[in-house]
Amino acid sequence: MLEGVTKTYGTREVLRVDRLSLTGGQVHGVMGPSGAGKSTLLRLLNMLETPTAGRILYRGRDVNRHRPRLELQRRMATVFQKPVLFDGTVYDNVAYGLRVRGVRGPEIRKKVTDTLRAVGLEQLEKERVRTLSGGEAQRVALARALVLEPDVLLLDEPTSNLDPQNVALFEELIRSASSRRGTTVILVTHNVFQARRLADTVVFVHEGRVVEDGPAAGVFRSPRDERTKAFIHGEMIY
Amino acid sequence: MVQAFVLVVNRDPAMMQIIWLSLQVSGLAILLAALGGIPLGTWLGMRPAHRVRWPALIIYTFMGLPPVLVGLLVYLLISSQGPFGVLDLLFTPAAMVIAQTMLALPIVAGLTMTAVRGKDREIRDTAVSLGANGRQVALTVIREARVAIVGAVVAGLGRALAEVGAVMMVGGNIEGQTRVMTTAIVLETRRGNFEMAIGLGMVLLALAFLINALLYRLQGVTQD
Amino acid sequence: MKTGWGKTGYLVLAVLLVLALAAGCGGTGKEHRAGEIRLATTTSTYDSGLLDAIIPVFEERHGYRVSVISVGTGAALEIGKRGDCDVLLVHSREQELELVRQGYFVDRHDVMYNDFVLVGPPADPAGIAGGRDVVAAFRQIAEAGAVFISRGDDSGTHRAELAIWRQTGIEPHGAWYRSVGQGMGDTLRIAGEMQGYTLADRGTWVAMKDRLDLKIVLEGDPVLFNQYGVMAVNPEKHPRINHQGAAALIDFMISGEGQELIARFERGGERLFVPNAHPVRQGKW
Structure with missing residues (x-):
């Protein structure tokens, strides 16, 4: 739930959200052309940045007043558009989040192995990450987030650099995280078809404003806003 | 040249002691400089550049500080008239360590800062988003920038090992107590024993080569 | 080799620590120095x-x-x-x-x-050799415009040199007068390279004369003691x-x-x- 949130860089206001509610346990697609403020919205939600004004509420509490902040941050995990992997092996990367949480060794091993199997990378466990292909690297980044079993999973155009096969795998993993664990997924994408396939609700962002939001089926069938309509029909290309 | 080298190696235990003291003083100085400089550089590097403009500028300036000036400053501080005079540090190896630390620390901190700044943003975002706390984020950033940080330490050690002005000033080049390779080179040159000076210079070079080879290996290992 | 960072890193750290301890025990533990x-x-x-x-x-x-x-x-x-x-x-x-x-x-x-000695190039362009009066010799150097290398470092030798110039009544400056701001050995070396005159203490001169293309042109004047x-x-x-x-x-x-x-x-x-x-x-x- 966002209330009157604005984010300003210098004198430039990049995002203004008067009110936006994202229900737990659903997949929310955040759409809009490049530069619309989607990524900024994501960085506010995962607490990498704090709003210039306004409040972001998680289960009724202001996230930026929540102490300890870390405890809340650890309920979320993010996959960025460009996977930044830490120097080391695939295993090390997937284990990272568990290690910083102080999870015990045997438990880490089990979870990492399970997750790697789920993303189809079990045979690359001991590989150094710099030997990986782009698709493999992005799968490591996803595994690194999924292994944490987060309450909220934030994805910033995670499939934009992937081949169709990997895209399908990603979508399946996202869907299962949502349906099996009840994870809230916030998926930033400019791919209309992906949003249609995955999203329960859709938020459409344009020039720093939320111009439309609501159940995916409704928005896609009969968009109220002209800009949303243009985007959905492929007339507004990023 | 070879003769000069043999001259040094064969010379006597006194020479070994000089070499050993050089290693101790510069080794300890670089250890302290790394312990202080890496965290400082990391901290500065992780801050927005415009917020740390002044500290950064000061560090960059100190990177080019003439050793003699540092020597003079340390001398005035630890002289019996100075604020730390009661510690009786003047003309001891400890004084030399202090001076060399002051010379090496800005280099380690400055180069670490630059290295971290290059990596910081995306590494930090990723680490934070995976639940790392402040300390863990910093350690991750250091780990990712370690090749450049090792380079920073090598550069700092080079400065510590090679400088002469500061250790001459605060150590006094006392035979058997505070004479290190560089001050011995100065002395032998002044005395006209050029072969000896060259020989010592070659030992210094050989040592620098060995140390760098070791650290280079360290870098190489982490890169493949 | 994959875990090489750790091993080599710890090795380096261990070496540094040993050095530190050795330095701590050996060098710095100084009681007040009665002896x-x-x-x-x-x-x-x-x-x-x-x-x-x-x-x-x-x-x-x-x-x-x-x-x-x-x-x-x-x-x-x-x-x-x-x-x-x-x-x-x-x-x-x-x-x-x-x-x-x-x-x-x-x-x-x-x-x-x-004592100090006045040394100069074997060719002796100012024609000093044989004299006994260093003040006169300095005057000759200035008049001939022959190269003179000064310590220029406020050392005892430099001060002695300036005292002699004062006695000549000549203010030494110009292209021929080069103040190098170095120790005696370096100043002698420079004098040799540039084939100039300089005032040197006998000790350093004796130590270095074999490798210098210079000779004593004047010595023994009590002013030089x-x-x-x-x-x-x-x-x-x-x-x-x-x-x-x-x-x-x-x-x-x-x-x-x-x-x-x-x-x-x-x-x-x-x-x-x-x-x-x-x-x-x-x-x-």
């Missing part, structure tokens, strides 16, 4: 090897350990004034006496003298110094034995210092 005497002196006495001929004898006789800090005269006096050494052996008689008057130092004695004095830091100003040791070293240097050691010290077959703590013993060049 140590700190002597600040000029490079000329130390670099020539004179002190190596005297100090060990003294150390053996009196059970002290002497730490020699050899710097320029100016720096030695400053170190003494601040109480960072116990005793000084320097050559700047007027200044020494003045500082004794001001209460910085006590117990000053003449110890010995050496260079008196060395020994004095102790005033213990009333600096109670923490080792005054007892300083007094013992001074006594030794002006004793018959100390003076004898100075007289016997030679380098390259030449006697470098003439003891004169007791006027009767004053030697001749």
Whole structure:
């Protein structure tokens, strides 16, 4: 739930959200052309940045007043558009989040192995990450987030650099995280078809404003806003 | 040249002691400089550049500080008239360590800062988003920038090992107590024993080569 | 090799720690130094090897350990004034006496003298060789516009040089007069390279003459004599110094034995210092 949130860089206001509610346990697609403020919205939600004004509420509490902040941050995990992997092996990367949480060794091993199997990378466990292909690297980044079993999973155009096969795998993993664990997924994408396939609700962002939001089926069938309509029909290309 | 080298190696235990003291003083100085400089550089590097403009500028300036000036400053501080005079540090190896630390620390901190700044943003975002706390984020950033940080330490050690002005000033080049390779080179040159000076210079070079080879290996290992 | 970072890293860390501990135990654990005497002196006495001929004898006789800090005269006096050494052996008689008057130092004695020599290129473009009057020789150099290399570092030698220029009434400057701001050895080297004249202390000259394309063009003028004095830091100003040791070293240097050691010290077959703590013993060049 966002209330009157604005984010300003210098004198430039990049995002203004008067009110936006994202229900737990659903997949929310955040759409809009490049530069619309989607990524900024994501960085506010995962607490990498704090709003210039306004409040972001998680289960009724202001996230930026929540102490300890870390405890809340650890309920979320993010996959960025460009996977930044830490120097080391695939295993090390997937284990990272568990290690910083102080999870015990045997438990880490089990979870990492399970997750790697789920993303189809079990045979690359001991590989150094710099030997990986782009698709493999992005799968490591996803595994690194999924292994944490987060309450909220934030994805910033995670499939934009992937081949169709990997895209399908990603979508399946996202869907299962949502349906099996009840994870809230916030998926930033400019791919209309992906949003249609995955999203329960859709938020459409344009020039720093939320111009439309609501159940995916409704928005896609009969968009109220002209800009949303243009985007959905492929007339507004990023 | 070879003769000069043999001259040094064969010379006597006194020479070994000089070499050993050089290693101790510069080794300890670089250890302290790394312990202080890496965290400082990391901290500065992780801050927005415009917020740390002044500290950064000061560090960059100190990177080019003439050793003699540092020597003079340390001398005035630890002289019996100075604020730390009661510690009786003047003309001891400890004084030399202090001076060399002051010379090496800005280099380690400055180069670490630059290295971290290059990596910081995306590494930090990723680490934070995976639940790392402040300390863990910093350690991750250091780990990712370690090749450049090792380079920073090598550069700092080079400065510590090679400088002469500061250790001459605060150590006094006392035979058997505070004479290190560089001050011995100065002395032998002044005395006209050029072969000896060259020989010592070659030992210094050989040592620098060995140390760098070791650290280079360290870098190489982490890169493949 | 994949875990090489860890292993090699720890190895390096371990080595550094050992170094640190060794340095900590070996070098810095200094109690207040009852058995140590700190002597600040000029490079000329130390670099020539004179002190190596005297100090060990003294150390053996009196059970002290002497730490020699050899710097320029100016720096030695400053170190003494601040109480960072116990005793000084320097050559700047007027200044020494003045500082004794001001209460910085006590117990000053003449110890010995050496002399300066005027050296120049074998071709001797100013035509000095054979003369006995250094003031006249300086005048000739200036008039001929021959290259002259000055220490320019405010050392005792530099001051002696400036005193001679004052006597000539000539203000030395111009392309021929080059102030290099270096020690004696370096200044001699530069003089050799540039084929210029320079004023040098005999000790450094003797040590380096074989590798220099220079020769003595004038020596023996009493103006060139260079008196060395020994004095102790005033213990009333600096109670923490080792005054007892300083007094013992001074006594030794002006004793018959100390003076004898100075007289016997030679380098390259030449006697470098003439003891004169007791006027009767004053030697001749």
